[in-house]
Amino acid sequence: MDHRNPANRQFAAWLSDPSFAAAEIARSIGYGAVVLDIEHGAFDLADLERFVPFLKSLDMEVIAKVLGPERGPIQQALDFGADAVVIPHVENLAHARTVTAFAKFPPLGDRSFAGGRTSSYGGFTDAWVTQQDTQTRCYPMIEDAGALEDVEAILSLDTVDGVFVGPSDLSLRRGRGAYSRTEDDFADLERVAKAAAAAGKAWVLPAWSIEEKEFALRNGADQLALTMQHGALLAGFSAPYEQARTLAESVLSQASA
């Protein structure tokens, strides 16, 4: 497949399963990054092991939102070659310190070495350790009230390269019920954006609506997830259905006229 449009790493597609076709389609449009929703999606290990290098070979950044704030899922995403790990349900600074450590090698953190893809299926050197720690990114999620409270301190951790916001869970956990893009929601986002700017680190936002997209762009988000794979499918299946239904009514009314 030709990829006529250059890859724009600022815009990410949000994928819920390891569809190679979905990746190619997104890439052909210009998407230069993907968020893999390993937390809520259906990514088995053998699929992930294959999907990550494929995405990278398409020149797409792989942002892996892992199953949970634990060593295993963080390590696997990095072993398979992800560019960034997004760690959900980080509760506060202390929690962030512990779990983001799994994404960086000692002495910086506590990641475990695997002699596989990332080390070209061989051994390793100190230079390689430094390179891995530098080039792969670790983003704790800001979706718990405690994490928002500590966002500045979390962003100051050496093991943290930026933060990834989860607006739906944040709304629920900040006592606002289901996420409905209120002023208070945007105030929270603004706090995150400012903290990231102050720290000189990245922040990333799933931005389904136009107002979220605009907010993210205006507030210096490093990357935006623009739409979910399933949302795209819903939109793409709906339009021709509506078209056909309208046509059918028109044909019918002409026939009965």
Add this chain to the structure above:
Amino acid sequence: MDHRNPANRQFAAWLSDPSFAAAEIARSIGYGAVVLDIEHGAFDLADLERFVPFLKSLDMEVIAKVLGPERGPIQQALDFGADAVVIPHVENLAHARTVTAFAKFPPLGDRSFAGGRTSSYGGFTDAWVTQQDTQTRCYPMIEDAGALEDVEAILSLDTVDGVFVGPSDLSLRRGRGAYSRTEDDFADLERVAKAAAAAGKAWVLPAWSIEEKEFALRNGADQLALTMQHGALLAGFSAPYEQARTLAESVLSQASA
């Protein structure tokens, strides 16, 4: 998942892989049928064995376009519970007679019995044989020049319940090159529609464009495939990307103003 819209069997989604989410999404919109492109897609057996009954449990008709005009793929689709088999690359009347026979039991045809899903995992009776032959449909494709020449005779076969048109291959094989929705293409479609009407049998069309949709509706097509899964994804991924790109330019121009 709630399925708020009733299932409309006239409108089919064209699926290229066994995505349960894609099926649920299409069904929620109102699609009441699917075309499984087993010929060109990626449907492994174990996936197909699970996808077909799931689709039926969603009240969607399963129209299985099988790998080729051979006993094996025809039989497997029916064994797994498909409502209709679409047989590609039927060359002419004689070929149609041979290969559509694999979709009906003796003495009508030459289908093989399997004591599985369709017979409730048990034995069978003469009544069951009749029911299967009546309720499952066999559609040879009209996509070879020879099949178009014989379309009336093909439609008169006892083993044939209707026909399914393949406009792209038909255009190539009728010497018109890549399919571009010319008058000659529509003339071929019209011949098929008339033959089906005369035979009192169904005809089905993949109708991506509005003109094909309108033609199919006006000419009594029993079912229309409205869009491909991958086409839907392309449309659904493109719109938010364009939106974001435009926004980004606007934000940028304001910033530099």
Add this chain to the structure above:
Amino acid sequence: MDHRNPANRQFAAWLSDPSFAAAEIARSIGYGAVVLDIEHGAFDLADLERFVPFLKSLDMEVIAKVLGPERGPIQQALDFGADAVVIPHVENLAHARTVTAFAKFPPLGDRSFAGGRTSSYGGFTDAWVTQQDTQTRCYPMIEDAGALEDVEAILSLDTVDGVFVGPSDLSLRRGRGAYSRTEDDFADLERVAKAAAAAGKAWVLPAWSIEEKEFALRNGADQLALTMQHGALLAGFSAPYEQARTLAESVLSQASA
């Protein structure tokens, strides 16, 4: 497949792998529920994502016994559409309070929102949150000595809709060695049954033997798992083997007579 017998939600089949045929067979008999033994069975994510909606489409309740008392597996089962999650190895009241929270949204608990199947692949509202919390059930297991000690208090938690007993592990952990259906075992079951009745909540029992079945029925168990998929297979393979072996001996003895 026709489903001649109505679905009886009181009787569950215990499944160890995502066999669609096993589900259809159980459903055709009348089973109206399944226990998925995700803890000890072989359910990969992509399989689970497909099996759960299929079971529901067959009108079977899906009772997902998840891998362990952790956020990830609880969340995934609910994301994929399970009716109930069964949480193994809950140690006591405090532990129950923490881990059952993962099954209910804030402010009741700490479940994470996923914009997928359960929310029709779209956004969500407060009403939807309430509906999810009400309609999906959370059952901590009573299989640790500490959990039995606290069973009444556990049943009083707002995040708990009932309990699920694990008699084998309970016997081991109550110092009785391998489970052998002793009086003491039934005394433990009785304590659970009474606590559930007092709380007006459900209790569920794997009831392989006739005495366990009878006990469960007499003591108001909401649901019973009647047999394991592998046990059913063992029984179903044994009978014809014994029949054939006997026949073979008889044929042999006649031949040599």
Add this chain to the structure above:
Amino acid sequence: MDHRNPANRQFAAWLSDPSFAAAEIARSIGYGAVVLDIEHGAFDLADLERFVPFLKSLDMEVIAKVLGPERGPIQQALDFGADAVVIPHVENLAHARTVTAFAKFPPLGDRSFAGGRTSSYGGFTDAWVTQQDTQTRCYPMIEDAGALEDVEAILSLDTVDGVFVGPSDLSLRRGRGAYSRTEDDFADLERVAKAAAAAGKAWVLPAWSIEEKEFALRNGADQLALTMQHGALLAGFSAPYEQARTLAESVLSQASA
């Protein structure tokens, strides 16, 4: 798993999917062979490649009923290590001669060499060719009227080691409708048995009922398939359901008394 009972190669379990547990369960009972219903079941290639050597490692003979009378499926079953290939829908002597050749190497037949499992992942010798041709068995099915007419001649082919009867399809194709174990059915079976005895070759029967089992044993069948995996599951799930239903009624009537 211990395998307490010795493997009896005369009795085969009929498997419709590659369940390792089903194989272990059958083996533990004493089954010493399996029929893999690749024709109507759900055996993908990667699964088959793993299932066949596993079955052999359990000391079970692998009788692979392949998808159809074609080179590809015959070759794959033998490449993966099957002991015997069963070829469905052989139409007559000429057809048998052509398709059974795919199971034997030149000059005897026309099988293709693969440097994989069967040749210990290396090259090959003339002795190995002889050994393969001798130790693997080729069984055309007798399920078409034409094949029954030619059964004696088919059995005389050098590429044929025996025959496998398909009673359901044979009944349909001999004009008797759905298979119902009539006298005429058994007369056909008897013809096959006599032809095999005369040729000094094997015949194999799926023998679900007691009368078929007895017939096969009395008439020297080399191997019998005793029950289908799905039939075993149906029986094994039904018994505890009936037990529980009866118990529930009894408990209910006592309660209301």
Add this chain to the structure above:
Amino acid sequence: MDHRNPANRQFAAWLSDPSFAAAEIARSIGYGAVVLDIEHGAFDLADLERFVPFLKSLDMEVIAKVLGPERGPIQQALDFGADAVVIPHVENLAHARTVTAFAKFPPLGDRSFAGGRTSSYGGFTDAWVTQQDTQTRCYPMIEDAGALEDVEAILSLDTVDGVFVGPSDLSLRRGRGAYSRTEDDFADLERVAKAAAAAGKAWVLPAWSIEEKEFALRNGADQLALTMQHGALLAGFSAPYEQARTLAESVLSQASA
């Protein structure tokens, strides 16, 4: 993974399963092509659909040796994006004419159009048809005696871009028994090489031994498969085992000295 060595398309690795790691390892060494042994290996459709674009993204040419001389497998390999299809068991010129046609679109051949990966998930044009016919290659195998007899004529077909030799099957079918690299074997190879040179088309050889490698290089083979994945594994597992065994004996003898 870094790919330090440039890709050399003349040297191919022979793969028997869709291992992404095996591909990356081969690529890192310098292999610039792979032969996928779909005929004898274990490539399911969904795996193939993902493996082919991954290989291409690594800058490796994908040479797909398909299951057999039939439309289905040829079409699928091309649909998924293979650079070349290798068609086994071509019997002679007439057979070659029929089956190689499946690899080229009308009017040149009889390939079927699929609106998927190769056409960027959209429609097509006449220019695209020409490009596909030109850029994808079709190689009938020379492994039947009849095909060798007709090799010059086969190479003159418009639908043929070169030939691929199968020395093992050719030896068996030319009456020389198991392939042992005799003079007669090399004479056959020479005939193929000369015919290809005369036609100005490619020939490709699996060249496991040094003599075959040298022959291929001296006789202008366009590409050589250098070793099989399983052979590489056998060699790579054997060396450290022998090393350890020798060491163990030495340690033991010192200990007992």
Add this chain to the structure above:
Amino acid sequence: MDHRNPANRQFAAWLSDPSFAAAEIARSIGYGAVVLDIEHGAFDLADLERFVPFLKSLDMEVIAKVLGPERGPIQQALDFGADAVVIPHVENLAHARTVTAFAKFPPLGDRSFAGGRTSSYGGFTDAWVTQQDTQTRCYPMIEDAGALEDVEAILSLDTVDGVFVGPSDLSLRRGRGAYSRTEDDFADLERVAKAAAAAGKAWVLPAWSIEEKEFALRNGADQLALTMQHGALLAGFSAPYEQARTLAESVLSQASA
């Protein structure tokens, strides 16, 4: 496949994916054990459920290095039939006490009972519990500085049958950076070896280099992993590539001479 060489349980192959062919190849050479790197490899559950019994049927010991020091992965490996579980990232004695308990049944530990493969798909007895606790082995890893400090105490736990060293992580965590086989590394290994000898328990080493192999053999390691699957593939693919490259240069230079 014939297994000509006897299985030597002292020498293990290190596998990163569930390749049945890799297992057969290793076994044919003489390897009598495998280390499954579930922690860093790609072993999905359904694959693991099938791979473990296959390996055992080949007479290979299955040493399962599980995902992490948690109940779930430890339990699953034992449920599927592994001979030994290797638990990574054990931090110290207290941690070892907690997590190794998941590998032994009460009252010794806290393993959970599953009525599956290990109990022949049926119930259990006290004798079976004892047998499981005795015959399956539990090896905490020594790869954290704290675990090395406590190695003697860890080895004295009743739930511990030996230890497994992770030299790469140990080097990083002991402040020596990337593992480079220094004197200090060997001093650590020696401490482990002595502690194991003193405890009369096993120690196991991944020993890629000749010096590690010799060290392990001289210091009484119970088992050695000799090479990784991917390392073997790298070696096995490299040799023929180098051979061909050299040949090609030689042919070229002769041609131009």
